[in-house]
Amino acid sequence: PDINIIINKSTFRQVIESQSSKFESDLQLENLHQGIKLYLSNDLSFYTYLNKIISQNNNEWTDVIIDSFIQYQEHPDPLFRIKLLETISPVLSDHFFVNQLKSNYRYLKNNLNNEKFNFDVTRLSNEQYLLIIDLLKTMHINIENADSIDMNFIQDILSIICEYGKIHPTKFISVRAELIWWQLSNSPTQIRSAAQKEYYNLINGFRQWIGPNTSLTIDRETKEEYT
Structure with a gap:
């Protein structure tokens, strides 16, 4: 007998969306990791990684930025304090x-x-x-x-x-x-x-x-x- 296979396109779409979401989360996590590492290493380029996250307008990740950097806001170098404030000001x-x-x-x-x-x-x-x-x-x-x-x-x-x-x-x-x-x-x-x-x-x-x-x-x- 003939076998009819019904393909539900929505299933593939859900898989693709799930993979895309995971890729985006991994990317943002990497940006956050790099930003924190550079900030603590006294490298002013840290802000470029934070900007990549903030520009996505994702409230979940901006909350993570605030929670992560609020504990490091008192950097011994005043220029880093100001640059951090400037960078994350859109989400404060x-x-x-x-x-x-x-x-x-x-x-x-x-x-x-x-x-x-x-x-x-x-x-x-x-x-x-x-x-x-x-x-x-x-x-x-x-x-x-x-x-x-x-x-x-x-x-x-x-x-x-x-x-x-x-x-x-x-x-x-x-x-x-x-x-x-x-x-x-x-x-x-x-x-x-x-x-x-x-x-x-x-x-x-x-x-x-x-x-x-x-x-x-x-x-x-x-x-x-x-x-």
């Missing part, structure tokens, strides 16, 4: 990020006072930006008790929000208002001078954006940016 809670930003900055200046503070503002979320603004307001309230590190921190943060406003045109008005406010505020001269410098930096950056840059567009109704 907003309040934790801002607290760590201020803490890591102080650690940097206490240990490498002449080292310039660098931070990639493209990693910042809108919520983190707003909390940075709130932090600036709080620091101004206590400006009379601010030490030299606090003063430097305010100036560097004004630079950060300026750069953020340059790459996010929807925040231009907000950033401009903040910088104008600091220029007119009852703050030390160096703070007001820094605010003025960043104000002109913002204006020039915005002019460049409305000129040759056509890759970014703003929806008139939703105010969202898209390319």
